[in-house]
Amino acid sequence: MSAKVLDREEPNYFGAGPAILPTSVLQEAAYDLISYQGENVGIGEISHRSKPAIKVIDDTKAHLKELLNIPDTHEVFFLQGGGTSGFSSIAYNLIANYAAKTGKKGKGAYAVTGSWSKKSAEEAVRLGFDVDVVVDTKASSKFTAIPPYSEWKPIDAENTSFLYVCDNETVNGTEFQDIPSADYIPEGVELVADMSSNILSKKIDVAKYGLIMAGAQKNVGLAGITIYIIKKSLIEHADDAKLKELGIPLAPIAFHYPTVIANNSAYNTIPIFTTHILKLVLAKLIASGGIEAIQKINEEKASLLYTALDQYPEVYTVPVDPKVRSKMNVVFTLKDDSKDGVFISDAAERKLTGLKGHRSVGGMRASIYNAVSLDSVKLLVEFIHEFAKGE
Amino acid sequence: MSAKVLDREEPNYFGAGPAILPTSVLQEAAYDLISYQGENVGIGEISHRSKPAIKVIDDTKAHLKELLNIPDTHEVFFLQGGGTSGFSSIAYNLIANYAAKTGKKGKGAYAVTGSWSKKSAEEAVRLGFDVDVVVDTKASSKFTAIPPYSEWKPIDAENTSFLYVCDNETVNGTEFQDIPSADYIPEGVELVADMSSNILSKKIDVAKYGLIMAGAQKNVGLAGITIYIIKKSLIEHADDAKLKELGIPLAPIAFHYPTVIANNSAYNTIPIFTTHILKLVLAKLIASGGIEAIQKINEEKASLLYTALDQYPEVYTVPVDPKVRSKMNVVFTLKDDSKDGVFISDAAERKLTGLKGHRSVGGMRASIYNAVSLDSVKLLVEFIHEFAKGE
Incomplete structure (x- = not known):
């Protein structure tokens, strides 16, 4: 266990949920699981009425x-x-x-x-x-x-x-x-x-x-x-x-x-x-600026993704009416759905994961919840361009 | 965060629940919370259908x-x-x-x-x-x-x-x-x-x-x-x-x-x-010998505690009929309940915690679930003797 490190490379994970959380939160929680506030019991091990x-x-x-x-x-x-x-x-x-x-x-x-x-x-x-x-x-x-x-x-x-x-x-x-x-x-x-x-x-x-x-x-x-x-x-x-x-x-x-x-x-x-x-x-x-700050980032993330997808109508289809497109779950399909597997595996090579669409809809879905960083979205956008140009 | 250590002194905690878990389990889980099986997402961050x-x-x-x-x-x-x-x-x-x-x-x-x-x-x-x-x-x-x-x-x-x-x-x-x-x-x-x-x-x-x-x-x-x-x-x-x-x-x-x-x-x-x-x-x-092994330890823990308590009928009352005494939750009261606070605080000085009885019953309760070690119980037994002799 001594070789293990309580850290990770920042994930570029777009799964629909359960979804990623801030690494710093998980690190703090990991310590609190074992010892909370200097006590030798963890926060999960005490009475809910304490x-x-x-x-x-x-x-x-x-x-x-x-x-x-x-x-x-x-x-x-x-x-x-x-x-x-x-x-x-x-x-x-x-x-x-x-x-x-x-x-x-x-x-x-x-x-x-x-x-x-x-x-x-x-x-x-x-x-x-x-x-x-x-x-x-x-x-x-x-x-x-x-x-x-x-x-x-x-x-x-x-x-x-x-x-x-x-x-x-x-x-x-x-x-x-x-x-x-x-x-x-x-x-x-x-x-x-x-x-x-x-x-x-x-x-x-x-x-x-x-x-x-x-x-x-x-x-x-x-x-x-x-x-x-x-x-x-x-x-x-x-x-x-x-x-x-x-x-x-x-x-x-x-x-x-x-x-x-x-x-x-x-x-x-x-x-x-x-x-x-x-x-x-x-x-x-709260420490990161509250709702206004995260909303601004979320809007930028969604805008970057939809703009990139809309740029290649011959490659990508965004089925959702632009008037009600989600800023959290960006659903899209490939015109040629025989390429779905290639898209997913090429993305995975770039460490972009969790992109497979829901079984009832098919295609792809990029879930870009609060903890998904602008950097992750930029990497995905870059890949969306590359994939389209390779077609 | 670098000063923190993912470890603890073994607790002697007798709370009724949520209760303590093996430290080694919590340590393994702490790493898995951040990175599971070498991936850069934790076990809590992935689809429940993955x-x-x-x-x-x-x-x-x-x-x-x-x-x-x-x-x-x-x-x-x-x-x-x-x-x-x-x-x-x-x-x-x-x-x-x-x-x-x-x-x-x-x-x-x-x-x-x-x-x-x-x-x-x-x-x-x-x-x-x-x-x-x-x-x-x-x-x-x-x-x-x-x-x-x-x-x-x-x-x-x-x-x-x-x-x-x-x-x-x-x-x-x-x-x-x-x-x-x-x-x-x-x-x-x-x-x-x-x-x-x-x-x-x-x-x-x-x-x-x-x-x-x-x-x-x-x-x-x-x-x-x-x-x-x-x-x-x-x-x-x-x-x-x-x-x-x-x-x-x-x-x-x-x-x-x-x-x-x-x-x-x-x-x-x-x-x-x-x-x-x-x-x-x-x-x-399973690795520790399965049910037979833990049952043997649990029986020894309960036996040690009840035997000690029964030794001082002028100090401790065990209200439960010996025929149906729980091997998990050892309930007892002090004959002189004005000493309850002293018992709890003296125990806490010896790092024996979680002993307060349920509000509906009063007195004390030592919960000795699987993760409470024989050593913890022995320390509590020692204290039960000392407290009785001090009366």
Whole structure:
């Protein structure tokens, strides 16, 4: 073991997630895994109700509040289980809150704009919730475009708890560029966004959201911890008897937001090492200039890539409508898909890895989350030029 | 950072969980966090569907099968969410399986022998499942004793899916010393055990169990991953329409065993770094002689502690019936509880930490999971003698 070094050559890794994290964060976490703050136990080995663990949770929340400028109207908490558990927990909890406010079951309006929002809507239906699909871009564009809100099915203001969107669709490479205006979303209907693949990549106005949910493993951490930001007025549930009377299934206790929040995200054992890594990533983001700074870099990265790809329409196809192209997941295909393997292997020779597209879309996908450096993107751009010229 | 050393003095830490892990495992994992198998990305930064990640999952399963001699009749899988999520998922899944087999809703028989089994039974009731409490030792003994099976309420053989026990009650310090014989548990009723705090501490006959569930964070890993071992005949569910007809709530998809198993525990993103640590702990256990070896050490550790405590009945009280004393969590109080603070601080001076009892029981608790060394226990025993003699 003495020959090993706790360091690495900076990766040029474009995988869609779990994705790379800053090397300096992983180095610090590696020491903390074995000995935390000079003690001879690591941060993963202590009670989730001990002072150091509570401080990790509180610091992580504070960092999120600072970075996203989260107003006092909103609360931050953490769950296990990633976006998939979020699909279930959002329906359970927001419908239980709607019952508390209205005495009615209520329904969710879902925008189906890619694989993930589709799964979320399907899960709500499966569990027995009422779902209105207000837009479904699979038939119209194979998930490559998002029509303007004015063309979506109107929301049933009288019976709808929330409008659900997936802000960035990792598989399909689309990203919302704005949020629905008051023209589309009626007052009292809450905007819910899955930001698993673009949380903290850009400035957002948290006040406009009822709930934001984001698995950590793409932009901000390891798999195993999920960030929730909820409007405080949405926490309360109707009591269990009322929910049963209305035919609303109860959230399992680990997904039950009021319980989780009342226990500062430690009702059950929070994965504290994973939370600690999230905290370190956020601290680094603050130290590096916060959201404005990273957003600027992310915009430059995306612009460089799309500009290069668009330069060779005879070689590369970018299937996504330029109006909704993701700044996190740059999806492209080769006109001649028999060259896919050559592209991947030539890229690998240049140590550019993780570029294979999702199995459902094919082609290539360059995921350029926060931790993917501008230098990595420049190397990829260089290769995109070279490959095109070699064709 | 160059001044830091990736090492530590061996801890004498007796916390109830998350608990200490072998230093050598954490050291190996620390390197793997930054660079796995010579690549310049860490094991936490790659796709859960990549070859190295799948190999981590498969190796972890193989190690469990080897250590526990798991027969081919059983399957191993992993979920997030610890025991608390297990309480929910067990009820959802086994009742859905019972419906598939019998066309009926069925119920769970619960042995309430401590805080954790109580929570599990309460969660099943809350979610709308039918629960028979076949023994409740709170009233009879404040959870300090377990009557023989012959004194338990008989199981309703015609309508019961499973008998649920918590094999080791971490808070209360009781542990089952045997499993129910055919005299008590009717054929067709499946034995389900929460082994979160004693998994892999002793030999068990997996064939006798329908389901074993165990959060990793006490004996075998970090918080964030939970081990499930299920009899294959219990995987199938009745279809959703049938479940709805019978009034059986559906498992959220992340808790849906058939889906999780069909996707080799990676339907949603498995926390692969946490799984990797579990794998390393298991590999070390195999290399150190397997279950027989660790069971022998664990028995010696528990025997040393209880023997020392029993030697000073005027100083220490061990509330738990000797017939069911836990070999993992040694609960004791001081006759003079005004000395609790002195005991804890004197112990801390000797670098013996994590000894404070659970808030619901008070006094002290020495948790002596697999990674707590015989040397640590000997130091604690020495202190127990000294403290008693000083009184």
